[in-house]
Amino acid sequence: MTERGRIWLFAVPAVAVGVLLVWSFAGLPSFGHYRGPYGNVINANAIPQRHTTNAVAAVNFDYRGFDTIGEEYILFASVIGVSALLRLQRRERELPQPPDHAPRQRAPETADSVTVICMGLVAPLVLLSLYIVVHGHLTPGGGFQGGVILASAFLMVYLAGRYVTFRQLSPKSLLDAGEGLGAGGFVLVGFAGMLAGAAFLENVLPLGQTGKVFSAGTLPIINLSVGLEVGTGLLLVMWEFLEQALMVRA
Amino acid sequence: MTGVLQAIAMLTVGVFGLAVVLNRNPLPQAVVFAFFGGSLVVLFIVLQAPDVSLSAIVVGAMAYPLMTVLTLAKCRNGSRD
Amino acid sequence: MDVMPFVLAGWLFLIGLYGIVTSRNFIHLVMCLGVLQASTYVLLLEIGYKAGGTAPIFFDAHPGAKAVDPVVQALTLTDVVVGVTVAALLMALALQTHKRTGSLDPADARIMAG
Numbered sequence: 001m002t003e004r005g006r007i008w009l010f011a012v013p014a015v016a017v018g019v020l021l022v023w024s025f026a027g028l029p030s031f032g033h034y035r036g037p038y039g040n041v042i043n044a045n046a047i048p049q050r051h052t053t054n055a056v057a058a059v060n061f062d063y064r065g066f067d068t069i070g071e072e073y074i075l076f077a078s079v080i081g082v083s084a085l086l087r088l089q090r091r092e093r094e095l096p097q098p099p100d101h102a103p104r105q106r107a108p109e110t111a112d113s114v115t116v117i118c119m120g121l122v123a124p125l126v127l128l129s130l131y132i133v134v135h136g137h138l139t140p141g142g143g144f145q146g147g148v149i150l151a152s153a154f155l156m157v158y159l160a161g162r163y164v165t166f167r168q169l170s171p172k173s174l175l176d177a178g179e180g181l182g183a184g185g186f187v188l189v190g191f192a193g194m195l196a197g198a199a200f201l202e203n204v205l206p207l208g209q210t211g212k213v214f215s216a217g218t219l220p221i222i223n224l225s226v227g228l229e230v231g232t233g234l235l236l237v238m239w240e241f242l243e244q245a246l247m248v249r250a
Numbered sequence: 251m252t253g254v255l256q257a258i259a260m261l262t263v264g265v266f267g268l269a270v271v272l273n274r275n276p277l278p279q280a281v282v283f284a285f286f287g288g289s290l291v292v293l294f295i296v297l298q299a300p301d302v303s304l305s306a307i308v309v310g311a312m313a314y315p316l317m318t319v320l321t322l323a324k325c326r327n328g329s330r331d
Numbered sequence: 332m333d334v335m336p337f338v339l340a341g342w343l344f345l346i347g348l349y350g351i352v353t354s355r356n357f358i359h360l361v362m363c364l365g366v367l368q369a370s371t372y373v374l375l376l377e378i379g380y381k382a383g384g385t386a387p388i389f390f391d392a393h394p395g396a397k398a399v400d401p402v403v404q405a406l407t408l409t410d411v412v413v414g415v416t417v418a419a420l421l422m423a424l425a426l427q428t429h430k431r432t433g434s435l436d437p438a439d440a441r442i443m444a445g
Contacts, residue, residue: 039400
């Protein structure tokens with residue numbers, strides 16, 4: 001099919017979809033007049049029932065925790081997919097030393113200011129990510145957000161031009177182990193609920209006092225395992241891409 | 251009723267979204283995508299969703315552009331392997 | 332003015348789709364997919380918005396305060412992180428296609444025989 005034929009085949013249904021979208025949006029409650037009951041119910045009951053001040057975290061890991069297990073496994077499967085796709089193929093072989101393009105290419109050295117700023121940011125970012133993960137049930141944050149920030153903390157080492165240090169700081173076996181531990185930890189917490197005689201993933205630990213770090217039962221534990229999984233998963237993905245693309249200037 | 255701040259944030263998101271699509275060359279598109287992510291974060295904050303904006307900051311400003319640039323680097327140097 | 336939020340979601344959806352259909356580069360395609368995903372996030376958050384409401388975090392606000400819907404925010408925040416990993420998978424596919432066929436153009440990726 002020609003290029004123009006393809007564009008016409010897209011344009012005509014696109015106009016139809018646009019009309020349908022406008023019609024459906026006209027039937028929604030107007031912007032700002034939220035009608036549904038569930039949001040109001042959860043906002044009213046999250047604190048007394050779960051002793052957590054972050055209603056979003058309560059929904060994510062407690063009321064709808066099973067859906068979050070599914071989402072986490074999508075992430076896990078995508079990381080496995082990237083590792084499988086970018087593994088060493090039969091026809092390739094890993095060059096035993098840095099590729100020969102290096103002497104011919106005149107890649108610029110990383111600027112000193114970039115190196116200083118990036119290396120200076122590594123420790124604050126690690127601290128920030130741990131803070132956000134641990135306080136996920138109190139203030140905005142949680143496992144997903146803190147995990148991504150943790151991955152970016154390690155990637156700052158690469159951005160500073162220290163690729164070899166980055167490889168040493170995050171060895172692949174440790175990342176693999178961390179990811180499996182994070183993904184399995186969530187399910188294990190669910191099974192712990194069953195062992196205590198309640199349903200899968202029910203909040204069975206003592207709920208504590210609202211506003212303290214050790215409160216809300218299983219929520220901090222699930223936050224920690226999700227943070228570990230997301231952080232190491234994203235680092236593994238970036239590892240694979242970096243291995244493919246870089247020349248190593250030892 | 252849409253407030254002024256929300257209207258400005260939404261307009262910015264719409265304009266940057268169009269800019270991302272219209273940039274056919276992927277290398278400049280990665281930079282424009284980082285700006286699109288930034289405008290999306292502002293929109294999420296204005297819509298009172300701090301959790302979502304925390305995820306979107308790192309994803310939009312770091313993960314997407316980094317992956318794009320690394321893939322492009324491999325695809326340019328890879329033809330010499 | 333009242334219809335602008337939803338028009339934004341529809342606009343992002345349609346231009347993302349247009350970018351995917353008329354794309355000449357796999358990497359450009361993945362980023363247009365990112366724009367498409369962003370349209371769903373924007374729509375979800377707008378449905379849950381309450382005029383004059385605050386964020387559904389009751390650490391500073393007192394527990395009876397008018398707050399926006401937390402359920403859609405929970406859906407969106409996991410979606411954002413998972414979306415970037417799926418985009419990584421697609422870019423890995425694009426990279427391998429480039430290794431096999433030498434080009435990043437979708438029109439050149441013919442089905443290989445044998």
